Amino acid sequence: MAKPTITTLSLCVAILFGAAACGPSLVIQNVDFAQPLESVLTPDSENQVHDQRYAIKFSISGILEKEGADSVDEIRLIRSSAGYYFVTAHGFNNVYVFETEESELKLKRIIEITRNGIGQPAFNQRSTHIELIDRATGDTYNLDHVGRR
Numbered sequence: 295m296a297k298p299t300i301t302t303l304s305l306c307v308a309i310l311f312g313a314a315a316c317g318p319s320l321v322i323q324n325v326d327f328a329q330p331l332e333s334v335l336t337p338d339s340e341n342q343v344h345d346q347r348y349a350i351k352f353s354i355s356g357i358l359e360k361e362g363a364d365s366v367d368e369i370r371l372i373r374s375s376a377g378y379y380f381v382t383a384h385g386f387n388n389v390y391v392f393e394t395e396e397s398e399l400k401l402k403r404i405i406e407i408t409r410n411g412i413g414q415p416a417f418n419q420r421s422t423h424i425e426l427i428d429r430a431t432g433d434t435y436n437l438d439h440v441g442r443r
Contacts, residue, residue, distance in 0.1 A: 334370060340353070369381060375419075405437055412430075
C-alpha cells in the first residue's frame, strides 16, 4: 500500500513542476521592429535626444566622444526590422549600431563610412537592410547590424 501513495505523490509533484515550468514560455516570433521613417532629433543642452513618436530618450554624449565632437545640430536615428538602432549625424565618420538591453542601448558595432565625415546623412528603411544616403555626395551605403552589405 505504501507504493501507490508514493507513486501518486510523485505524479502530483511532477505535474505541478511541469505546469510551473510551462507558464512563462510564450515566445512571439517574426516580430518586425522596424521604424518606417528615420527620426531627426535635436539634442538638448545636456546632449539628450527624445523621440516622442517612437518613445525613446537617450544621451548622445558617448557617441560624440567617440566621434571627437563637442556637439551636433541633429542626430539621425532609425530602427531596423531586427530591432537594432542605427545612429549618425552630419560630420560623423561612422554609423553606430545599438542593441537594446534592459533600460539601455548597448553598442553592437561601429560601421566606418568615411574618414572625411558624412555631409548630409539620411536613413531609409529597406526590407532587408538600412540604407544610408549621403545627400551631399550622392553616395549610398547598405547597412545591417553586422556592417556594410
